[in-house]
Amino acid sequence: MKKAIITSLTDDRPGVLASISASLFRSDCNLLQVSQTILGSEFAGIFIVSMPENLNEDELKKNLETDLRGENINIHVKPLKESKNFEKPSDPFIVTTFGPDRKGLVSAVTAAIARHNSNVTNLKAFFHGGDNPRDNVMIYEIEIPKSENLKALSEDLNKLGEKFSLEINIQHRKIFDNITKI
Amino acid sequence: MLNDLEIYSTLDMLNNAHLDVRTVTLGISLFDCVSDDLERFKSNIKKKIRFYAKDLVQICNRTGEKYGIEVVNKRISISPVAVAAAPFQENEMVEIAKTLDEAAREVGVDFIGGFSALVEKGMTNSDRALIRSIPEALSSTQRVCASINVASTREGINMDAVNLMAKTIKQAAHKSADKDGLACAKICVFSNIPPDIPFMAGAYLGIGEPDAVINVGVSGPGVVKNEIEAALKNKEHGLDLGRIAELIKTTACKVTRVGELIGREVASELKIPFGVCDLSLAPTPTVGDSVGEIFQSLGLESIGLPGSTALLAMLNDAVKKGGAFASSHVGGLSGAFIPVSEDLNIAKAAELGLLTIEKLEAMTCVCSVGLDMVAIPGDTSEEVLAGIIADEMAIGMINNKTTATRIIPVPGKGPGEQAFFGGLLGHAAIIDVKNRTGKNNFVKLGGRIPAPIHSLKN
Numbered sequence: 001m002k003k004a005i006i007t008s009l010t011d012d013r014p015g016v017l018a019s020i021s022a023s024l025f026r027s028d029c030n031l032l033q034v035s036q037t038i039l040g041s042e043f044a045g046i047f048i049v050s051m052p053e054n055l056n057e058d059e060l061k062k063n064l065e066t067d068l069r070g071e072n073i074n075i076h077v078k079p080l081k082e083s084k085n086f087e088k089p090s091d092p093f094i095v096t097t098f099g100p101d102r103k104g105l106v107s108a109v110t111a112a113i114a115r116h117n118s119n120v121t122n123l124k125a126f127f128h129g130g131d132n133p134r135d136n137v138m139i140y141e142i143e144i145p146k147s148e149n150l151k152a153l154s155e156d157l158n159k160l161g162e163k164f165s166l167e168i169n170i171q172h173r174k175i176f177d178n179i180t181k182i
Numbered sequence: 183m184l185n186d187l188e189i190y191s192t193l194d195m196l197n198n199a200h201l202d203v204r205t206v207t208l209g210i211s212l213f214d215c216v217s218d219d220l221e222r223f224k225s226n227i228k229k230k231i232r233f234y235a236k237d238l239v240q241i242c243n244r245t246g247e248k249y250g251i252e253v254v255n256k257r258i259s260i261s262p263v264a265v266a267a268a269p270f271q272e273n274e275m276v277e278i279a280k281t282l283d284e285a286a287r288e289v290g291v292d293f294i295g296g297f298s299a300l301v302e303k304g305m306t307n308s309d310r311a312l313i314r315s316i317p318e319a320l321s322s323t324q325r326v327c328a329s330i331n332v333a334s335t336r337e338g339i340n341m342d343a344v345n346l347m348a349k350t351i352k353q354a355a356h357k358s359a360d361k362d363g364l365a366c367a368k369i370c371v372f373s374n375i376p377p378d379i380p381f382m383a384g385a386y387l388g389i390g391e392p393d394a395v396i397n398v399g400v401s402g403p404g405v406v407k408n409e410i411e412a413a414l415k416n417k418e419h420g421l422d423l424g425r426i427a428e429l430i431k432t433t434a435c436k437v438t439r440v441g442e443l444i445g446r447e448v449a450s451e452l453k454i455p456f457g458v459c460d461l462s463l464a465p466t467p468t469v470g471d472s473v474g475e476i477f478q479s480l481g482l483e484s485i486g487l488p489g490s491t492a493l494l495a496m497l498n499d500a501v502k503k504g505g506a507f508a509s510s511h512v513g514g515l516s517g518a519f520i521p522v523s524e525d526l527n528i529a530k531a532a533e534l535g536l537l538t539i540e541k542l543e544a545m546t547c548v549c550s551v552g553l554d555m556v557a558i559p560g561d562t563s564e565e566v567l568a569g570i571i572a573d574e575m576a577i578g579m580i581n582n583k584t585t586a587t588r589i590i591p592v593p594g595k596g597p598g599e600q601a602f603f604g605g606l607l608g609h610a611a612i613i614d615v616k617n618r619t620g621k622n623n624f625v626k627l628g629g630r631i632p633a634p635i636h637s638l639k640n
Contacts (some may be wrong), residue, residue: 045317096189124186139189150248169193171250173184178439179195182508 001048003032003080004057006064010073012043020045023067027060028052040065048080090174092121093150093170095157098133099166108160109138116153117145131166183609196251200404200471202487203444204464205255205297206242207380209395209457210234210265220274223267224281228288234394234454235289241451245444253444259385259397260296264312272315279319279326288323293368295327295385300375303337303630305346313346317353317560320365327383333373333575335582335607339631341572348568348625352591353572355560362386362601364588367555368516371571373578378458381438381513383571384551384586387630394582395457396449397514400441401464402433406497409433410479410522425478427500434504437461455607460514460551461505465525473497473518474527485520485528486537489550494518495548502550517550517583523610524555533611540568543612547577552585557601557612560593565622566615572625580634 008020017036024031029049036045046100051060062079068075097109097156106125113120128134144150161168195201215226242253247434260266260282267278279297286294297319299309308555311467316328330347351371355363370384377388387395409429413421440595465472477485477493498517506514520542522528531537539556546552551573558567571587578585588599592601597614 002321071609094189096193131392136189137186139184139186139599141184154247165196169194169250172248175196175249175251175440176184176188176192178443179436180184182435182438 003048003054004060004077005048005080006027006047006049006060007076008045008047008073010043010071012038012041016071016073017045018044019068019071020047020064020073021063024049026067027055027063029060057101088145088147090119090145092143093142094171094173094176095138095140095142096168097138097161098167099136099161099164099179101127101129101136105164105166106138108164109140109157110152112156112160113140113142115156116144118142118148118153138166194400194408195405195436197409199402200468201251202409202439203246203251203253203398203441204401204619205257205382205399206238206253206448207257207259207385207399208235208261208396208452209378209391209397211264211387211391211393212261213394215635216266216618218269220277221272221472223270224278227278228285228609229283230461231285231289234452235291237452239290241448245447247450249444251440251444255293257292257380257385258289258291258294259380259387261387261389262298262300263296264299264306264309265564267312268306268308269320270311272311275315276319276322279315279323283323283325284479290327292325293325293382293385295329295382296387297326297328298330298386300331301343302331302334302338302340305343309344312341313350316350316369317357317365318552320355320368321357327368327370327376327385328385329386330374331372331375332571333579335374335579336633336637337570338633339373339575339579339590341606341625341631342628344371344560345564345568345625345628346614348564348571351567351589352564355591355593362557362592362595362603363560363590364603364607367588367603367607371575371587373575374583375586376514376584380458380460381462381464381515383588384515392455393456394452394454396409396452396454397457397460398441398445398458399464401462401471401516402437403463403465403476404470404478405437406430406433406463407470407472407476407479410476414479423496427496430497430500431504431507434461434501435508438505438508438512442511456511457532458511458513459505459509461501461508463501463514463518465519465521465528466469466606467524467526467529468503469526472527473520473524474525474531474571478600480528484531484534484536486531486541490541493549494520494545498549501596515550519551519554520545520549520552521588522613523601523608524606525609526608529610531612537613539613539615543573543577546574546585549580550584552578553587555587555588555590555607555610556591557590557610558615559596559612559618560591562591562615562618563597563622566618566620566627568625569622570615574623576631579631
């Protein structure tokens with residue numbers, strides 16, 4: 001099955017998803033997976049679709065641009081390959097940080113995670129400033145290969161905590177699931 | 183994706199409310215260590231404890247790090263020594279206690295429980311030998327804990343054993359007089375002792391238990407207090423005692439699930455079965471980790487004042503309900519502890535005279551244990567002490583529940599003075615006992631108080 005991934009970026013407003021999905025339908029594409037979020041006032045959507053064999057990615061992009069003309073939506077289309085980057089057996093962990101906003105926080109934390117061959121699968125961060133630690137939060141969902149040393153990653157993160165005056169926690173996801181989901 | 187509130191509430195419980203796994207207790211059967219040769223028996227015990235427990239501490243620490251929750255204590259419970267060591271005499275029992283202490287030290291656990299006898303209906307020679315050895319055994323070791331079951335709903339109260347225990351406790355206090363009778367903090371006298379308690383000093387491995395098993399004790403009075411205070415602060419609509427009991431139940435459920443998660447993982451790593459999770463609100467002498475503070479959060483000026491028994495009944499029941507919903511394998515004591523010296527707030531109530539031994543006894547009718555870590559004057563007579571123990575056992579027998587005493591007659595000290603036990607055992611004001619040096623001919627009659635009518639269930 002031929003698959004493509006489409007990313008879209010535009011000002012958020014009613015009807016954005018409707019317009020994009022209608023255009024995909026007109027090109028005879030089948031939606032397989034969708035993720036959308038709103039950051040600030042900006043809409044970002046990612047769509048994975050299966051597409052007809054006789055349609056290529058350039059043609060699909062052209063169809064979308066034609067259909068969505070005037071709606072000021074940035075569209076990018078690329079063929080989807082099956083990922084082989086992170087297939088090692090791994091465990092899901094949650095890294096949380098609370099503390100003052102500083103430039104370079106995400107960069108430092110993600111670099112530490114990457115150094116331990118771990119993959120960020122979800123990141124939510126907001127920095128509102130001020131003294132309340134709950135106003136400056138990063139929540140990373142990460143996959144740590146079973147072959148990696150958790151203690152070493154934990155120590156690396158703690159060093160960052162000291163450097164940036166952050167409270168950093170790293171815990172297996174199951175503790176959150178067990179406490180909050182019955 | 184977890185939502186933010188789920189993450190915040192979990193972190194609050196773990197980081198700000200003293201939620202911890204109070205103990206992972208490895209139960210080890212000693213029945214296949216049996217020998218009538220003392221040296222061989224001791225060697226067998228050491229080998230078996232080493233075999234099962236050599237990685238216990240390391241695995242508990244690793245599991246704690248993985249989930250971001252501290253496993254505070256790692257402990258061992260064993261088969262009742264009076265049964266496993268049946269051929270031996272008093273002095274040999276002391277040798278066995280020293281071997282257990284050494285084995286516990288070797289594998290890095292802080293307590294080993296099971297220097298125990300089950301004597302509710304009668305005593306064997308080895309039961310007597312073990313009980314008589316307790317003062318020397320517990321004052322010459324650090325990690326060994328003793329528990330003696332002297333009563334049950336099925337069998338009644340063995341008053342001869344009660345008297346013997348009163349004498350034993352007095353002797354143990356005398357032998358550890360330089361430490362305010364510390365040896366008595368490691369002796370529990372029980373009615374209806376559960377076979378799977380993970381908490382000390384009452385932990386032992388029951389007769390019907392597996393060869394090895396992991397039982398977990400979770401605590402969290404601070405978590406319950408925080409939840410109650412948050413609800414009161416937010417002025418939740420319709421917040422009455424029914425709603426508060428629901429809140430405690432929900433919180434207890436969450437806490438129990440943490441315990442089961444940790445217990446199952448440790449058991450799986452050790453390749454032995456998981457037994458039970460015991461959620462007990464077990465305080466420590468730390469601000470924010472107190473059962474007494476829950477009483478104040480709910481509007482009582484102090485634990486011990488009128489309303490305390492009703493409050494404790496609600497608390498204990500809600501904790502049990504939450505635990506039972508969270509896990510199908512809830513056991514041990516599961517409820518609320520009120521150990522006087524181990525809870526800063528309760529110790530303060532005793533110091534101010536707001537908590538008397540009579541009120542404590544009343545409260546034990548509805549809590550999950552009994553007269554726990556109660557320091558009494560050192561000159562309290564054996565007969566009076568036996569009377570206190572018998573009263574507590576009667577509550578357990580008649581109400582078909584576990585009750586226990588862990589009483590310390592502090593040598594050389596009187597009412598109002600302070601006894602210092604150190605560490606988790608804390609310190610407390612010595613509580614007065616009425617007519618403490620008087621006679622008690624009732625307990626001296628001895629024999630067995632018959633089992634109550636509701637024991638006839640067959």
